[in-house]
Amino acid sequence: MVAVQANKAHRQERIALAFLMLCAGIFVLAIAMILGFLGYNGTLLFWHDHVSPIEFLFGTDWDGFGGKFGAAPFIAGSLVATAFAILVGGPLGVAIGLFFSELAPKRVANAFKPAIEVLVGIPSIVYGWIGLTLLVPLIGRTFHADGSGLLAAGIVLSIMILPTVISLSEDALKVVPNALREGSAALGATRWETMSRVLIPAASSGLAVAVILGIARAIGETLAVQMVLGNAAVIPNGLLSAASALTSEIVMDMGDAPEGSAFRHALFSMALLLLLIAMGLIVLIRLALRKRT
Amino acid sequence: MARAMVVAPPAQAPGFTSQRARARRITDKLATAVLWTAASTVVALLLLFIGYLFVQGWSAISWHFLTANPESANAGGGIGPEIFNSFYVLILTLLFTLPIAVLAGVYLQEYAGIGRFRDIVEFSAESLATVPSIVMGLFGLIVFVSLFHWHFSAIGGALTLTLLNLPALMRVTQEALAGVPATYREASMGLGATKWQTVLRAILPSAIGPLTTGVVLVSGRIFGETAALIFTAGASVSYGASAYDFNPFHTAETLAVHLYSTQREALVPDATQIANGSALVLLVMVLVFNVTARVVGSQLTKRFTGKAS
Numbered sequence: 001m002v003a004v005q006a007n008k009a010h011r012q013e014r015i016a017l018a019f020l021m022l023c024a025g026i027f028v029l030a031i032a033m034i035l036g037f038l039g040y041n042g043t044l045l046f047w048h049d050h051v052s053p054i055e056f057l058f059g060t061d062w063d064g065f066g067g068k069f070g071a072a073p074f075i076a077g078s079l080v081a082t083a084f085a086i087l088v089g090g091p092l093g094v095a096i097g098l099f100f101s102e103l104a105p106k107r108v109a110n111a112f113k114p115a116i117e118v119l120v121g122i123p124s125i126v127y128g129w130i131g132l133t134l135l136v137p138l139i140g141r142t143f144h145a146d147g148s149g150l151l152a153a154g155i156v157l158s159i160m161i162l163p164t165v166i167s168l169s170e171d172a173l174k175v176v177p178n179a180l181r182e183g184s185a186a187l188g189a190t191r192w193e194t195m196s197r198v199l200i201p202a203a204s205s206g207l208a209v210a211v212i213l214g215i216a217r218a219i220g221e222t223l224a225v226q227m228v229l230g231n232a233a234v235i236p237n238g239l240l241s242a243a244s245a246l247t248s249e250i251v252m253d254m255g256d257a258p259e260g261s262a263f264r265h266a267l268f269s270m271a272l273l274l275l276l277i278a279m280g281l282i283v284l285i286r287l288a289l290r291k292r293t
Numbered sequence: 294m295a296r297a298m299v300v301a302p303p304a305q306a307p308g309f310t311s312q313r314a315r316a317r318r319i320t321d322k323l324a325t326a327v328l329w330t331a332a333s334t335v336v337a338l339l340l341l342f343i344g345y346l347f348v349q350g351w352s353a354i355s356w357h358f359l360t361a362n363p364e365s366a367n368a369g370g371g372i373g374p375e376i377f378n379s380f381y382v383l384i385l386t387l388l389f390t391l392p393i394a395v396l397a398g399v400y401l402q403e404y405a406g407i408g409r410f411r412d413i414v415e416f417s418a419e420s421l422a423t424v425p426s427i428v429m430g431l432f433g434l435i436v437f438v439s440l441f442h443w444h445f446s447a448i449g450g451a452l453t454l455t456l457l458n459l460p461a462l463m464r465v466t467q468e469a470l471a472g473v474p475a476t477y478r479e480a481s482m483g484l485g486a487t488k489w490q491t492v493l494r495a496i497l498p499s500a501i502g503p504l505t506t507g508v509v510l511v512s513g514r515i516f517g518e519t520a521a522l523i524f525t526a527g528a529s530v531s532y533g534a535s536a537y538d539f540n541p542f543h544t545a546e547t548l549a550v551h552l553y554s555t556q557r558e559a560l561v562p563d564a565t566q567i568a569n570g571s572a573l574v575l576l577v578m579v580l581v582f583n584v585t586a587r588v589v590g591s592q593l594t595k596r597f598t599g600k601a602s
Contacts, residue, residue: 009487016489020400021410023393027417027463030456034424034432041435092331099328114583115336121510121579122342123517125549129556129572130342133349162335190317192324213423220425222520223553247427247520254431254524259439271431278423285419 042272049262062233064263077243084154085218090211093165101173120163128227131156148230151239161214172206208288216281222247246270350573353566368563374530377537378545385451398466422460426521433525447545450526465507469500502594506586513582519549528554
C-alpha cells in the first residue's frame, strides 16, 4: 500500500518535472522563433529585392513606394534620441538610486517609491500624448520652433527610462556590503565621498547594467517617440530638427506597405536591426556582470 | 530603504587646513541637496502628469463616453468597446502567460540546479525581455496575421503580448518564491512530501501574496500596451452581435491603440477631446492596478501565511 503510494508520488514527480521543463523550454523556443522569423523576413530585402545592405544602412534616401530604402536617417534619429535620453536620464536615475539606497529616510522612501512604480505603469502612448500636448508646445514657444523633434523625444525618453535606471541602480548599490560604508566613514570620508569614491565604483557593474537596460528601453520605445519626433525622414542637423526613428518609422509605414512588397521587407529589416541591437545589449550586460565575478 | 550610515565629522586634526575641511563639508551638503532635489523633481513630475491629465480629460468623461461606441465621422463617440477589448485582451493574455511563466519560474527557482539548460533558459528570458514591443508586434504580424491567416484578432494580439510579458511574470514568480523561507521546504519534505507536493501545497501558497502583487502590476502594463497591438489586434473595433464582441478571432482595438489611432488619423471633430478622455482613463486604470496590487497582495499574504507583509 505504502509502496504503491510512493510509486504514484514518484511518477507524479517525474511528470511534473517534465511539464516544468517544457514551460521553461517555451522561452527558448519563443526567442528562437522570433530570431528565425525576423531573420528570414528581415533579410528578404537583401536577397529577394536585391537592395544592398550598404545602401540600407548608410543610404539617406527613403521612399518606400519609389524603391529607395536608405534607413540611415532613422538609425541616426534612434541613436541621437537614445544618446540624449541616456545622457540625461542615466546620471539622474543613478542619482535617485543613490538617494533611495543611501539617503532617503524610511518614510520618504515609502512615499516616493509608489510614485516610481506608477511612472513604470503609465503607458508609452500616454507619455506620448503628454509630450505632444504639453512639452511640444512648450519647446515651440521657448525656441520659436516647431517644437516636435529630437529635443522633445529626448526629454520624453529621459523620463521614461528613469524608473528602470532608478530601481536597478538602487538594487546594485544596496548589495554593496555595509563594511565598505563603515570602513570609508571610519577613514573620515563624508557621506558624499563614500558615495562617489567607494559605493559607485563598488557597484559599477550593476550600475552599468542599469544604464544598458535604460538604453534598451529607449531605443525600442515607439509611440511616445513617434508622437513627438516630427517624423521627417532626414538626417537630423540639430536637437530642434524634426527626425524619425527606426521604431516610429515602422509604426508609421507598416499600415501602407503592401504584403510581399520591398517596402514591407525594408520595415522588417529595420525591426531585425532593432532586435539585433537589443540582443547585443544583452550580451553587453553579460560581459559587464562577468567582469565582477 | 534608508540605511543607517555613520557620518564622520570632517577631520579637524592639526595638519589639516580647516578651509579644506569646510570645502569637503560644503560639497557633502551640496551633493545631498542635489540628490534630494533630483528625487523630489521626479515625484513632482508624476504629480504634474496626473494633474495635467485630469484637468485636460475630466470634461470628456461621462457615462456615455465610457460606454458608447466610437463614431467614425461625427462628434460624440465613446470608448465602450475599446475598454471592453482592453480587458478582454488582458484576460486572454494572462490565460496564456500565467501557467507558462509561473511553472517556468518554479522550475528555475526550485528544480534547476546549475547547468546548461538553466543558462539557456535564462539567456532566452533576458533576450525576450529586451525585444522592443514594436518588434514583437511585427513578429505577431508575420506569424499570427499573415502565416495563420487570422487577420487582426484579439487572440493574435494576446499571443503577441504573451511573448512580451512571459519574462516579467517569470521574474515575478522567481522573486516571490525566493522570499519563501527555506525552513518551509525542509519542514514539508521532512514530513515526507515530494518536491512537487511541497511546491504545490507549501511554497506556492506562502508566495501567493507577492506573486499576486507582481501579476497585477504586470497586468497594468499589459492593459496599456500599444505598439505590439496595432498590427496584431488591429486599430478598429468589430461589431459582432453587439459592441462587446467575445469572438477572439475578430479585430479588437484596445483603449491604448484607440488613443493612438485617434490622435493620428481620426476624422471626428472632437478627436482631441476623445484622446484626452482616453488618456485619463488609461492613467486611472494604472492607478487602480497599482493600488489593487498592494491591497490584494498584502491581504493574501495575511490569509495564507498569517504574517503582515
